[in-house]
Amino acid sequence: MDELVSRILSKYPPDKKEGLLPILQEIQAENGFLTEEILSGVSGHLNLPVNKIYGVAAFYNQFCFHPRGRYHFQLCHGTSCHLFGSSTLLGELEKHLKIKAGNVSRDGKFSLEVVACMGACSQAPVIRVNETWHTHITPEALCKIIRSFKDKKE
Amino acid sequence: MTSSGAIQIKEFLIEKVVKNYSGLFDKATASTLAQIKREKVSRPVIYIGMGTCGLIAGADKTFKAVEKYLHEKKIDGELVSVGCLGLCTAEPMMDVQLPGKTRISFQHATEEKVEDMLNAVFHHTLLHENAIGQYRMPLTEEWPGLTYIDQLPFFALQRRNILRNTGIISPLDINDYLARGGYRSLFKTVLNYTPEKVCEIVDQSGLRGRGGGGYPTGKKWSMALNAGSDQKYLICNADESDPGAFMERALLEGDPHRVVEGIAIAAYAIGASKAYIYIRSEYNHGLLVLQTALQQAREYGFLGENIFGSGVNISILIRQGAGAFICGEETALIASLEGKRGTPSEKPPYPAEKGLFGHPTIVNNVETIANIPSILENGPAWFKSIGTSGNTGTKIYSLTGKGKYSGVIEIALGTKLSDIVYSIAGGVKNGKKLKAVQLGGPSGVCIPPSQLETEIGFESLQEIGASLSFGGMIILDEDTCMVNLSKYFMEFLQKESCGKCIPCREGTKRMLEILEGVTRRPKEENSHETLERFKGMVQLENLAAVIRDTSLCGLGKNAPNPVLSSLKWFREEYEEHIFDRICRAGECHNLRTFYIDVDLCTGCNVCHKKCPENAIIGSVKMPHFIIEQKCTGCGICFDSCKFSAIFFK
Numbered sequence: 003m004d005e006l007v008s009r010i011l012s013k014y015p016p017d018k019k020e021g022l023l024p025i026l027q028e029i030q031a032e033n034g035f036l037t038e039e040i041l042s043g044v045s046g047h048l049n050l051p052v053n054k055i056y057g058v059a060a061f062y063n064q065f066c067f068h069p070r071g072r073y074h075f076q077l078c079h080g081t082s083c084h085l086f087g088s089s090t091l092l093g094e095l096e097k098h099l100k101i102k103a104g105n106v107s108r109d110g111k112f113s114l115e116v117v118a119c120m121g122a123c124s125q126a127p128v129i130r131v132n133e134t135w136h137t138h139i140t141p142e143a144l145c146k147i148i149r150s151f152k153d154k155k156e
Numbered sequence: 157m158t159s160s161g162a163i164q165i166k167e168f169l170i171e172k173v174v175k176n177y178s179g180l181f182d183k184a185t186a187s188t189l190a191q192i193k194r195e196k197v198s199r200p201v202i203y204i205g206m207g208t209c210g211l212i213a214g215a216d217k218t219f220k221a222v223e224k225y226l227h228e229k230k231i232d233g234e235l236v237s238v239g240c241l242g243l244c245t246a247e248p249m250m251d252v253q254l255p256g257k258t259r260i261s262f263q264h265a266t267e268e269k270v271e272d273m274l275n276a277v278f279h280h281t282l283l284h285e286n287a288i289g290q291y292r293m294p295l296t297e298e299w300p301g302l303t304y305i306d307q308l309p310f311f312a313l314q315r316r317n318i319l320r321n322t323g324i325i326s327p328l329d330i331n332d333y334l335a336r337g338g339y340r341s342l343f344k345t346v347l348n349y350t351p352e353k354v355c356e357i358v359d360q361s362g363l364r365g366r367g368g369g370g371y372p373t374g375k376k377w378s379m380a381l382n383a384g385s386d387q388k389y390l391i392c393n394a395d396e397s398d399p400g401a402f403m404e405r406a407l408l409e410g411d412p413h414r415v416v417e418g419i420a421i422a423a424y425a426i427g428a429s430k431a432y433i434y435i436r437s438e439y440n441h442g443l444l445v446l447q448t449a450l451q452q453a454r455e456y457g458f459l460g461e462n463i464f465g466s467g468v469n470i471s472i473l474i475r476q477g478a479g480a481f482i483c484g485e486e487t488a489l490i491a492s493l494e495g496k497r498g499t500p501s502e503k504p505p506y507p508a509e510k511g512l513f514g515h516p517t518i519v520n521n522v523e524t525i526a527n528i529p530s531i532l533e534n535g536p537a538w539f540k541s542i543g544t545s546g547n548t549g550t551k552i553y554s555l556t557g558k559g560k561y562s563g564v565i566e567i568a569l570g571t572k573l574s575d576i577v578y579s580i581a582g583g584v585k586n587g588k589k590l591k592a593v594q595l596g597g598p599s600g601v602c603i604p605p606s607q608l609e610t611e612i613g614f615e616s617l618q619e620i621g622a623s624l625s626f627g628g629m630i631i632l633d634e635d636t637c638m639v640n641l642s643k644y645f646m647e648f649l650q651k652e653s654c655g656k657c658i659p660c661r662e663g664t665k666r667m668l669e670i671l672e673g674v675t676r677r678p679k680e681e682n683s684h685e686t687l688e689r690f691k692g693m694v695q696l697e698n699l700a701a702v703i704r705d706t707s708l709c710g711l712g713k714n715a716p717n718p719v720l721s722s723l724k725w726f727r728e729e730y731e732e733h734i735f736d737r738i739c740r741a742g743e744c745h746n747l748r749t750f751y752i753d754v755d756l757c758t759g760c761n762v763c764h765k766k767c768p769e770n771a772i773i774g775s776v777k778m779p780h781f782i783i784e785q786k787c788t789g790c791g792i793c794f795d796s797c798k799f800s801a802i803f804f805k
Contacts, residue, residue, distance in 0.1 A: 081641075084644050090792075126556075
């Protein structure tokens, strides 16, 4: 972890505050999430208090502070998906995955995120599981998808 | 292609095309150019639409299937990935161009269907049913019995200027753009015009900013040019985060060099040597395309130091947003670029005087920037000829919702909304009735059918409470509940409010609470809440007025828009929700009570099996019943009944 942070930090000039977002983005892209240690490492490099950095990181939707599940469900809740019934899908997802939006299941297998818009409006409603897209989803199709992941042996 | 061949093409394009102001070529040049533009091909070329929407629909699988097909049949063909043509309902799209024949487009080219389609084309036999049209290509023979793409209803009324290359050229190949006159404007501008002159030309063209209040772009640039500072910045705002708007993404992914050229010209015009592109973090594919485009532009010497030997330096950096809706506002965007929380600040001072790191900064959105190259190439008079006086040029929209066709469109200003809804989108699908057109997403407005004769333009849209900066156009049919939609938008805005000013932070929360009360399940309500619900409508209007008048930035000022506009045009729906406790569209789940018509029910047992709450009882071949106490009103039984035996009140 330390090695990763110092490798990324070395690419950015110290004390340059505008590098904060790119640094956090790059660390998150590799590590998957941010931790207190990471933030204090960045704080030393940019000469910014940790609470300031936390304030910035917590402001933006992109940054998360806990690891994702092995199967990360993203439900699009854009206007088009909303019109085609993504609210019902959200209910189904929460019920079958047994987690609320934004949370990770206790065994770390599933996580659920609601995204503002993925821009696939003509194929609404859409969900993405890790890197795979599923379009024109109906509640039944969704149940099948969830079941296929639940049955997966690891 | 060998590397020496690539260098030859590069030199040919720079010397003969970019540096040729007139755009008139001798015969030999024109012939070589036609080959580079693939107007004349010597081997089959297959184009696959690989924009984000195409990829979601499975274009990458199509690509692999075509690759395999060519390999197996031993066909020496070229496979080109292009951007999105805009007709999203037809994705994934594949175009095929045989030597001597025009280029034809296929819709729904999924991996299973590709073989059939290609077999038909390569044997010159009857065209596949999925062929939707052919391109106009004067040098080649046309396919008989196939309409031209520009005659399809979706394209016929469009006026494609900034989108003219998207879906047609390869976004990953700078030569494709150069062969169509790309970067000629930059060359002409940097070597012939002073920055003052560029501002003047843009001002004469009447171009007004497409992202916000519609301020004349030329005037805005002059302000920054005349601001005395040794360091200035240009920012291209590609943080398009309205749910339902993706037209700028289509442009960036389909024709990135047009945006890069526009940025370079704009930076030169205001005297900035450094420009930023602030791109939305979700646009992974767009980011990749843009990075490639910048790399190529640098290699060709169109960016960097001393471009075209003129002594002008321009560098462009990409910054990724981090998923905050508010960062579409220019001062919030600047704060975000400085590494701070993306909260807006008060204007004045305007960014043109004091912006990024305290230096004069111009923020233009992608669409405004993309107009620049063609204005400088064809002159302000040409640009003025598009649209109406005072509203010159075109506007791009992402058209989605319940229309027959959806996708990204570009129309000349002055086009009527009804033309877009009924001609381009082809009306409402499944024969339903049009309820409204939602323009602009969460900070936008609902426009009822009675107002559809409105022309697209800055002032005309303002009259009905909308704005030209709204890029998402969503067609709503009779099954849409306006109250539920307003609640959805309010939820979004409430979540995305940055929290800096109180009217927006607290006001949106209160408005959401009122809307939640209005759509609450009658059984779960206590007496106090009933009173609150009755007061809701008056409070909504009062609150909306306060938020609109006292918020700091555009997000807050526009936050009450969806509620105000739907209250204005669809007041009876609110009243039904509040007083009669019914939702005529049946979208508000909490207000629905389902019943089974015993005469129609055949006892097929499907609803019983599908009901997630086990609220339906009944044995096979006997009429079923719904236990009201258990029913959550999800409507799954309603959707699954094949005999229309389930109804709601």
